[in-house]
Amino acid sequence: MLTLDQRHRAAALPLPAPLWAGVGTCALPDTALADPRTPPQRLPNHLLALTTTGHGVIEIDFTSRECRPGTLLWVRPGQAVKVAEGTGLDAAMVCWRPGLLPPGQTAGLDTDDPVGPGRWQLTGEDEDAVINEFAQLAVDCERHSAGEAAAALLRHQLAVLLLRITLIAADDLPDMSTVESRTFARFRRMLEEGHATSRRVEDYAAQVGCSVRTLTRASLAVTGRTAKQVVDDRVALEARRLLACTPLSVAEVGRRLGFAEPTNFGRFFHREVGASPGVFRTNATSDGRHVPVPRVPPDDRRDPLAGARHTA
CATH class of the missing domain: 1.10.10.60 (Homeodomain-like)
Structure with missing residues (x-):
């Protein structure tokens, strides 16, 4: 159970938000989402969360997503997100404005698709590559706070990160051949x-x-x-x-x-x-887990995460 001081600190923390160039980074404990008592939040921006330590449950649109080191979540603008529970849960986060990147910059992945793929369990080289992209983007967001070249660099690094996710998610992308x-x-x-x-x-x-x-x-x-x-x-x-x-x-x-x-x-x-x-x-x-669920649960074909080759 959180102490009174911890609850006050969590209440004072901000929600993840992009910085001046339209993209930003932060860590889960530095945001209001870290407190399981925080009610669901509907973010206006994209949010990538890469679990680095601990275990827990993050709910996206009232569906529980188990998280452990290597879990990558993509929360889309308008989706409801809440950390439901966690034991030492920490995650690196990247957020950016909708429409920030030109469509052709992330070939094969519609970054503004409101119901695109949203969870992967990364391992091996995929995990190492994504961790490195997160880390470099965080370093450059910290170093640069103005300038056209710096803004272009940050957006380019975001595009590289999303292109890596495009390759990881290749089997999850919708088949538009029919x-x-x-x-x-x-x-x-x-x-x-x-x-x-x-x-x-x-x-x-x-x-x-x-x-x-x-x-x-x-x-x-x-x-x-x-x-x-x-x-x-x-x-x-x-x-x-x-x-x-x-x-x-x-x-x-x-x-x-x-x-x-x-x-x-x-x-x-x-x-x-x-x-x-x-x-x-x-x-x-409330402090409890969400109880109501849709009367007719979606089948696997409706869930873009089902059957993904990178899920746990």
Whole structure:
């Protein structure tokens, strides 16, 4: 259990954030995330966390990720992150602004994909290389605080780190060779932009330029879920993020997601998550572990981490 002094110190610590060049480094104990009592935080930036010592659990979007030395996590902007528990857990962190790097600078990896691969257990040469990239970036972030050349150097080093991750994650990247995968990718982009205004599959099919049947077939091929289930999954995730990470009332969260009546939102949330919004919020922001889980767990095809060659 944390002492009063430790809790006060944790409350005063900042969240990870980029520095002047759009990229920054820090260590987990120097951030507010280090305190397991800190409620889930929704970061506006990308965050890479490489566990260096200890063991623990970091939750990303309410899913537990076991961490031990060599575990690399990628938290995407908007995802909810929380250190749920840890024994001597420490991690080196790199964070950067969305859109900082040109698309062609990290070939094969969409750095701003909101649901891209997010966990690897590094070993051997992969681990050594990533540790070296983290260390060099930290040194140069400390040494340089201004200048066009320094900013270019830091961004270049970030690109090198992400290119290494691209090679490590090669088997995890989506296969875009089929019509279904490309259709689903367009659907997912539209859904990311429009989930707060529409839950109608017909609307997304029209935007993508296909029939509802075609969109559902593509969703089933890629995720094992129908297009309607994918839409409801995304809305339920956003509801959980807002309930856990903001002071918005339950009614305000519902209105933000297009529910005119709180009772309709409550029924939707309970059906998808398995608990009422109030109960979920209490569990998510308490000292305990998150209890509610989605009613229908995603299968392995929906989880970009499943079957990865670098997972433990």
